[in-house]
Amino acid sequence: MPRYARNLAIALLLLAVLYALDYLVFDPGRRMISPYVARIIMLAGINITLAVSLNLINGFTGQFSIGHAGFMAVGAYSSAYFSVNYGKGIAEGMGDGALGWAVALLLATLLGALVAAAAGFLVGVPSLRLKGDYLAIVTLGFGQIIVVFLNNIESVGAARGYSGIPIVKSFFWIFLVAVLTIVSVHNMVRSAFGRALISIREDELAAEAMGVNTTRYKVAAFVISSALAGAGGVLLAHFDGYLNPKSFEFIKSFEILIMIILGGLGSIVGAVIGAIVLTVLPEALRGFAEYRMVIYSVMLIVLMITRPQGLLGGLDPFKGWRARNRAKTRTEAEEITAEDTRDKESVDKATLGERARDTSLGEGDTRS
């Protein structure tokens, strides 16, 4: 079977599975699972999109961005504005059925992703000249500025929040975006483009010397990552039908960051698992009432002390499967995961002591 036919078949099968799950399990009329459980699963789906997209820039390109929530907010608000003002018209124009809303939501998602990509470009071009800690601070600053602006734009409800957004709570839609994000990041990382990104992460100067236009690749990765975050934001906007600038503060960026650190930086499987764990964990701790977040933060600190490479760092559940696959095709290059290199590095550091050069955050240090 030709490659494209096989891929098409897989895609169709995937769509069918998602649709069947949506129809059989997540249809509220069937009462297969409680609305609460369905909600958690769908939120996990949105978080998967956010975590995997952040992993592209933080994990694979090694550029430490902590303003992801800002791009998510841009996607969420722009799509919400579109849905509130034009979505209903489009849906009604097509008969106000499921198809009409699907088209309206598709347009909203594309728009949200596009606007977020534009925001990513505007932020990325100037700030990606910076490295390490400085890049982190600037992205954090941009994220906060976006929130301040949202707090001041009256047409989207300013600080009161934006309500009345059409609600589309669809398992199918959320997981379609999540799967598309995973597949596209997975493929990107294995392409020449991704190889360039990983080379930047490993050694920017060496990459530059090898002819990689580092600025261009970094900006491209940043824009793609922002677009995907925007798509995640679109889903969130239409999930509850209400948006508040408060929920896009830098704490949200940290949350997504913690997901990919937890799973192991630079691992897609890790990001997915991190997203699921961090969506479920706060719910599981609900029994502890007000101590919930205290326990959560203590767990985070303890995890960092005991397993700094993340839960899945150094482990790869699909290693055997991929090795067989590789032997067959010989075209896929070895996946260079961040954990592999970082592991070695941490051993080096433990024995040799801290070295002045630190690849994990770049060399943005200046000294007095």
Place this chain on the structure above:
Amino acid sequence: MSTFIQQLINGISLGAIYALIALGYTMVYGVLKLINFAHGDVYMVGAFMGYYLSNGLGAQWAQKLGQSSDGLVARGLLGGGAMEPSLVTALVVMLLAMAICALLGVVIERLAYRPVRKYSRLTALITAIGVSLLLENGGQVVFGADPKFFPELFRKQNIGLGGGVSVNSADIVVFVIAMALMVVLQFVVYYTKTGRAMRAVSYNLQSAKLMGINTDRIIAFTFALGSALAAAAGVLVAIRIPRIDPLMGILVGLKAFVAAVLGGIGNIPGAMLGGLLIGITETMVVGYLSPTYKDAVAFAILILVLLFRPSGLLGSVAQEKV
């Protein structure tokens, strides 16, 4: 013109507080290359310590000591059993809060940061975020999530300067104390043996160790010093605006950090300059533009500075080594 001078005075007072917090960020960054996200929350704890000291404990101690022979001293120090507002009370409360937070800083360093020091800087950064979340959420459990109102430690009054400009006595006290603390810090860093060791560690940790400096002790000392200054800032801010809550450290901490970067991170005079600049600009924006944009100012300045002078105003440019 009088508005301008009025805003300038307010800005300097606010800026002095930012500068005090920024010093803690910059010193820790200097020695560990770590953005200590929990620093803003140490400032919050400082404000709460000040609150409890001046409210409950102060009155109780004074009452208890009042019956013993030391009563007179206690009365003098704490302003008597009924907590008579006085400057001395404010100073004692501040110094005690500083001592408690210095201890807190050392404990945080020992339990959370030292174990991850051998790992990558990213791990340390996430740990710092974890500690910050712990202090914020722990604070909400221990202190209660509702805002508390700080007692008046001394009588505040407006002093007219003519031309419609007035200074609140609280602003003067805040500014004078902040400046005094910075002078003390300068002395510690530049004229003591420990300060010299701190600078050595900040210049190169490995070499400092080889020269026989107990780097662990110096790092712990740096945390103690920074946390004490944050606590002082916490008490001073509560004197100015007597409303404190467990989440008050988040935004102020971020802005103070921005101030540190603005001045050139790792650079002590830079942190002071950055703090004052951020404070003044912020009050100017509130006065002349719109108060709703005040939280964006700090970040906008930061972005501009980093784009045009990435090492900050007073920072030195480090050459990238291959």
